[in-house]
Amino acid sequence: MNTTLSTSQEAQMEQYRIFAREQVAPIAQLLETRQSSLKELLFAAGQKGYMGLSVPKEYGGSNLPFLDVVLFTEQLAYFEPGLGLSLASHTAVIELLKKYGSDNQKSRYLPLLARGExxxxxxxxxxxxxxxxxxxxxIVSVKDGKSTISGSKTWVVNADICGLIIVLAKSAEGALAMYLVDAPAAKTMIISADKPKLGMRSQSTNDVQFTEHVLPGESALSAGSSTVHEQVLFALDIAKVVMSGAAVGLSEGALECAAEYARTREQFGQSIGNLQAIQWKLADISLDSRASRLLTYRAAWSKDNDTAAFRKNAAMAKAMSARTARLQSAEALQVMGAEGISADSPLERFYRDSKVMEIVEGTSEYQKVLLTKELGI
Ligand SMILES: Cc1cc2nc3c(=O)[nH]c(=O)nc-3n(C[C@H](O)[C@H](O)[C@H](O)COP(=O)(O)OP(=O)(O)OC[C@H]3O[C@@H](n4cnc5c(N)ncnc54)[C@H](O)[C@@H]3O)c2cc1C
Incomplete structure (x- = not known):
């Protein structure tokens, strides 16, 4: 793996940066308070091709490496880290369809997902x-040749704005499978109100209750020669690397806020940026953030180029970049003193968002379980 981006990747990243600066930065705070529409933002991203970066051209996508999804997420998260949640789920759906979907399932959903529709x-x-x-x-039951799904899912990101949910369920015989369920809600599929939470408040998280909800003919996602257990782990590997990209964007955004403050804030007749105590904090934030970025890019690269190492690399990237985001957003906040904890400061939001990153797409503890398994223990 090259540790630097190619010229074309840099050019592509500049496009993502421009989109983030123009479309996300002005509404970052409004997304958190729901005064700006997440769905409209994702639609705008889709119309630029950014919701289907890794979708093959034949299905209307850009056919770029998975790394591009991570680069795009990082740029958005620099201003609004919560967007990483939406992109992680959306990308997991795309990659599950690419890997396990039938031709019909792919041609039905991938073009719509790629366009953000x-x-x-x-x-x-x-x-x-x-x-x-x-x-x-x-549970999925079959009666008179008709399949229905019943049960309750919780903490579902994008539930209130999605067109497709991939649901994990069991057959009456106890076999796990994934099912493609069309949204929006019907009487037999109720989406709860948003669950209030500490961070990532731009994202709605809902319960979804199914009561004998009828599934159309080809709704199961075949695991092929693999297992459903493996399918779920693959979806989580994808989502956690996208989330790692968001964590890197958060750390970089926090660094920039703190560095700008250190340059301009004066105490005791001098810029606080002249104080070694502040300089070392900034240096440590940048050190940990760049290390997390390298692990994250390596994990994204291995998804396409070194599949045997993907799970291990994804677990490392997620555990490291989420921890960095939490620890170093706290340090960035400290550099800014009272300004840092003001609700007007993006850092106050970043600090709350960073904690969520250690839980979603597999907790940090579970990443260590996966890493230990890779050691054969
Ligand atoms: C904001 C948000 C968005 C989410 N979005 C989605 C979504 O879109 N779709 C979805 O399906 N889920 C979603 N989730 C759920 C998320 O995937 C789970 O919260 C996560 O997998 C952990 O499960 P849990 O919260 O039930 O914790 P538990 O599994 O109950 O874990 C509790 C504690 O025990 C530890 N623990 C558990 N098992 C082990 C183990 N084997 N070894 C060591 N420690 C262990 C955990 O690390 C944790 O500290 C979301 C959650 C949040 C907070």
Missing amino acids: CIGAVAFNEAKAGTDFEATET
Whole structure:
């Protein structure tokens, strides 16, 4: 793997940066308070081709490496880290369809997902099935040749704006499978009100309740020669690397806020940027952020080029970049003193968002479980 981006990747990244600066920066705070529409923003991204960066050209996408999804997410998260959640779920849906979808499923959904006309959501989590997703109780029953799904999913990102949800459920015989469920809601599929939470408030997180909701003919996503367990882990690997990109964007955004403050704030007759205590904090933030970025880019690269190492690299990138985001956004906030904790400061939002990153797409503890397995222990 090259540790620097190619000229064309740099040029592509500049386009993502321009989109983020023009479309996200002005509304970052408004997204958090829901005074600006997340759905409209994602649609605008889709119309530029950014919601289908890794979708093959034959399905209307840009056919770029997975790394581009991460670069795009990083640029958006520099201003609004919560967007990483939407992009992680949407990308997991795209990559599941690319890897496991039938020709019909791919041609039905991928072009819509690529254009941002359909947003993807993933519903694995349940009240009793968190990290242990095998404990899923949502059930698919077949009666008179008709399949219906019943059960309750929780913490589903994009549920209220999506066109497609991939739902993990069990058959009556207890076999796990993923099902493609069209949204929006019907009487048999109720989406709850948003669950209030500490951070990433630009993102709605909802419960989704199915009551004998009818599934169309080809709704199961075949695991092929693989297993459903592997399918779920693959979806989480994808989502966690996108989330790592968001964590890097958050750390870089926090660094820029703190550095700008250090340049301009004066105390005791001099810029606080002259104080070694402040300089070392800024140096440490940049050190940890750049290390997280390298791990994240390596993980994204390995998805396309070194599949055997993808799981391990994804776990490392997620654990490291989420921890960096939490620790170093706190340090950036400290550099800014009272200004840092003001609700007017982006850092106050970044600090709250960073904690969520250590939980979503697999907790930091579980990344260590995966890493230990890779060591054969
Ligand atoms: C903002 C947000 C958005 C989310 N979006 C989605 C979504 O779109 N779709 C979806 O399906 N889910 C979503 N989730 C759920 C998320 O995937 C789960 O929160 C996560 O997998 C952890 O599950 P849990 O919260 O039930 O914690 P638990 O699994 O109950 O874990 C509790 C604690 O025990 C630890 N633990 C559990 N098992 C182990 C183990 N084997 N070894 C070591 N430690 C362990 C955990 O690390 C954690 O510290 C979202 C969650 C949040 C907060």
